Amino acid sequence: MTLDVVRKDTMSRSGSDEREGHIVQRGFRLRLVATTVSMIWTFVVLFMGVLVVATDSGRACGFDWPYCQGSLFPNVHDVQQVIEYTHRLLTGLLGFVILGSALLILFWRDRPTALRHTRTLAVMSVVLLVAQALIGGLNVLLGTPKGFTTLDVMVSSLLWISVVTLWGKLYVSRYNATRTPVRVQGSTSSKVQLENMKAHTNASTYKPTRLGQAFLIFFFGDLLLGAFFKHSALAEVLFGLNPERVWLTSLRLGEAVYVVHGVWGVTLFLMVIAWWVKSNTTMRPVLNVIILLLILETIVGMGAVASGLGVWMVAFHTLLATITLGVSTFALVYEDEMKGVRR
Numbered sequence: 001m002t003l004d005v006v007r008k009d010t011m012s013r014s015g016s017d018e019r020e021g022h023i024v025q026r027g028f029r030l031r032l033v034a035t036t037v038s039m040i041w042t043f044v045v046l047f048m049g050v051l052v053v054a055t056d057s058g059r060a061c062g063f064d065w066p067y068c069q070g071s072l073f074p075n076v077h078d079v080q081q082v083i084e085y086t087h088r089l090l091t092g093l094l095g096f097v098i099l100g101s102a103l104l105i106l107f108w109r110d111r112p113t114a115l116r117h118t119r120t121l122a123v124m125s126v127v128l129l130v131a132q133a134l135i136g137g138l139n140v141l142l143g144t145p146k147g148f149t150t151l152d153v154m155v156s157s158l159l160w161i162s163v164v165t166l167w168g169k170l171y172v173s174r175y176n177a178t179r180t181p182v183r184v185q186g187s188t189s190s191k192v193q194l195e196n197m198k199a200h201t202n203a204s205t206y207k208p209t210r211l212g213q214a215f216l217i218f219f220f221g222d223l224l225l226g227a228f229f230k231h232s233a234l235a236e237v238l239f240g241l242n243p244e245r246v247w248l249t250s251l252r253l254g255e256a257v258y259v260v261h262g263v264w265g266v267t268l269f270l271m272v273i274a275w276w277v278k279s280n281t282t283m284r285p286v287l288n289v290i291i292l293l294l295i296l297e298t299i300v301g302m303g304a305v306a307s308g309l310g311v312w313m314v315a316f317h318t319l320l321a322t323i324t325l326g327v328s329t330f331a332l333v334y335e336d337e338m339k340g341v342r343r
Contacts (some may be wrong), residue, residue, distance in 0.1 A: 026324050027108065027110055028103065028170070029174075029312055031101075031104050031105060031170060032167075032174055032303050032331060033172060034100060034101040035101050035105075035163070035166050035167040035170055035171075036103050036167055036171075037097060037101070038068045038094075038097050038098050038163050038166075038167070039163050039164055039166075039167045040099050040319040041090070041093075041094050041098075042094060042098070042159065042160055042163045043160070043322070044161060045087070045091050045094050046156060046322050047319060047322075048083070048086060048087040048090055048091075048267075049087060049156065050315050050319050050322070051083055051315065052083055052087050052319050053083055053149075053311075053315065053318075054312060054314070054315035055080055055083055055310075055311070056080070056081070057079075057080035057081070057084040057087075058079045058084065058139075058162070059084075060074075060080035060083070060084040060085075061074065061084045061085055061088070068081055068084070068085045071316065073085075079214065089112065091133065091136065094129065094138070095129055095133065098125050098126060098129050098163070099126060099129075101114070101122070101125075101166075102122035102123065102125060105118050105119060105121075105122040105166070106119055106122055106123070112173065115169060115173060117169065117220060118166055118169055118170070119222075121162055121165055121166040121169070122166060124162045125159060125162040125163055128155060128158050128159040128162055128163070129159055131155050132152070132155045132156050132159055135151055135152050136152055136154055139152050149231040149233070150224065150227045150228045150231050153224065153227040153231070154221070154224055154227075157220060157223060157224075157322075157325060160256070160322065160325060160326060160329075161216075161220075161325065161326075161329050162328045163332055164329040164330055165329055165332075167335065168329065168330045168333035169333055169337070170275045172333055172334055172337035173337065181254075195260055211271065211274060211275045211278060212275055212332050212335060213273045213332060214271065214332060215268065215272055215275060215328060216325075216328050216329060216332060217266055218267065218268055218271065219325060219328055220266070220325065221264070221323065222261065222264045222265060223259065223270060223321050223325060225260065225261050225264065226261055226321065228257070229257050229258065229261060230309075230314065234250075234254040234257055234258075235251060235254070235258075235309055236309065237249055237250075237251060237254050238251065238254035238255060238258055239308065239309060240307070258335040262264060265294075265297075265298065265301075268294065269291075269294055269298075272287060272290050272291055272294065273291070274289075275287060276291065279335070283331070283335050284335070286327070286330070286331045286334055286335075289327055289333065290324060290327055290331060293320060293323060293324040293327060294324065296320055297317060297320045297321060297324060299316045300313060300316050300320060301317050304317050
């Protein structure tokens with residue numbers, strides 16, 4: 001009689017644990033998918049922004065959004081209108097995507113303790129999105145003034161960092177939970193994965209290494225310096241291209257910024273090499289990607305100078321910088337989370 005009661009109680013708890021694990025896993029997957037969509041959508045919007053600059057389409061639709069030159073839809077035969085309208089449309093929809101993802105994170109009851117930072121990241125992404133939308137709108141209304149677009153680049157880059165960090169935290173936690181199982185005696189498979197996820201996400205408290213953190217800060221600064229060099233027209237002044245609109249005309253300032261940008265790039269390369277040397281084998285594949293991207297950035301940057309700041313070379317250089325910023329952000333999250341993996 002007693003044995004039957006114990007068996008029934010054990011089966012009841014096992015069923016309850018399995019249902020709990022299923023609910024938590026389902027909720028986790030939903031948020032991982034939502035943050036993945038947010039990250040991809042943000043990258044597409046940034047890519048379209050690069051395309052707008054490369055094709056000089058920023059004023060193709062005028063200033064009467066949501067209309068494009070007085071029409072609800074762009075002229076499909078005008079490539080610049082299509083590019084600018086698509087960029088505006090995707091940017092508007094991005095707001096709903098990021099807001100939806102943020103709400104899922106904010107109202108996540110069964111969130112593992114180590115993922116408590118995701119709430120801050122979700123709020124930050126929404127705030128940065130609003131700021132970026134306001135700056136982008138002013139940028140259009142003011143006729144994309146030289147130099148002002150650097151502020152747009154700064155806020156959009158911070159948004160990109162926050163979105164990638166949020167996705168990375170969830171992705172690496174899921175990766176740890178599925179790749180290195182923690183065996184819990186008497187638990188069902190769903191409960192094992194649930195306990196495993198909590199064990200690994202609690203193993204660290206999101207403290208990136210100083211070297212990796214310094215690299216990301218330096219890279220972000222170099223990206224802003226490059227944007228300032230381009231959008232202030234100092235690059236055109238330095239290479240004697242006679243830009244239509246000039247904000248700063250000092251040749252010496254252009255030379256100084258160009259030299260600092262180059263030295264900064266060499267410093268970044270040395271920093272990532274030092275990061276690679278001090279890292280373990282788990283981190284090195286990610287750092288190899290960063291090194292490769294930095295090499296490609298350098299080659300394309302030299303090509304942009306050799307081509308007289310050709311718009312497509314500059315656009316490709318900007319796109320590579322955006323990808324490198326995203327991978328570097330993920331590397332910090334990945335390094336921190338993987339410290340808790342049992343090897």
